[in-house]
């Protein structure tokens with residue numbers, strides 16, 4: 209079953225020209241949360257190889273802007289509205305570089321970042337929580353009031369502390385598990401909206 213499911217999304221991604229099967233997770237999250245609309249500014253943390261960039265670029269269209277960051281290189285995608293920074297999100301220069309490129313406050317900050325897993329569930333969970341906490345701090349600093357933060361995390365014992373930390377900056381913090389998640393995977397997604405309003409662009 210796990211193999212068939214993986215195979216379906218993998219094959220579909222190849223056929224539809226997506227760089228990753230993860231693209232289907234973002235499509236589902238976007239549908240459920242109504243994340244995107246044309247013209248928005250989006251930040252994608254941990255964007256390589258680029259499946260989420262493709263989904264976000266199509267959703268915001270040519271008048272939108274999508275800035276991706278990854279420590280790995282991303283082969284250009286051919287969307288003029290997408291720019292990629294090869295950076296570590298822990299680099300203190302990251303928020304400044306993002307602001308320069310965004311040209312305004314982002315509407316959505318996404319993180320599909322994952323640590324290099326070592327097979328020790330507790331250690332992998334702890335490193336994943338560190339990445340989400342850092343992504344959440346960056347999102348809280350950058351997002352417009354009411355803007356969305358969505359991040360992947362590996363489930364484990366520190367999740368409730370992480371949810372509490374996120375709840376200080378984001379309203380309506382929720383857990384979601386998209387259908388394209390592999391059977392048996394410990395990953396889930398957290399979403400929230402930057403406190404301070406649900407209205408339009410700041």
Ligand SMILES: C[S@@+](CC[C@H](N)C(=O)[O-])C[C@H]1O[C@@H](n2cnc3c(N)ncnc32)[C@H](O)[C@@H]1O
Nearest residue numbers: 228254256257258259260279296297320321322
């Ligand atoms: C699962 S992949 C993302 C897949 C992507 N959403 C897609 O659809 O193609 C996770 C990425 O997080 C990146 N990453 C991990 N730690 C990072 C960090 N500290 N700063 C920037 N990127 C990081 C990894 O290099 C990796 O490319």
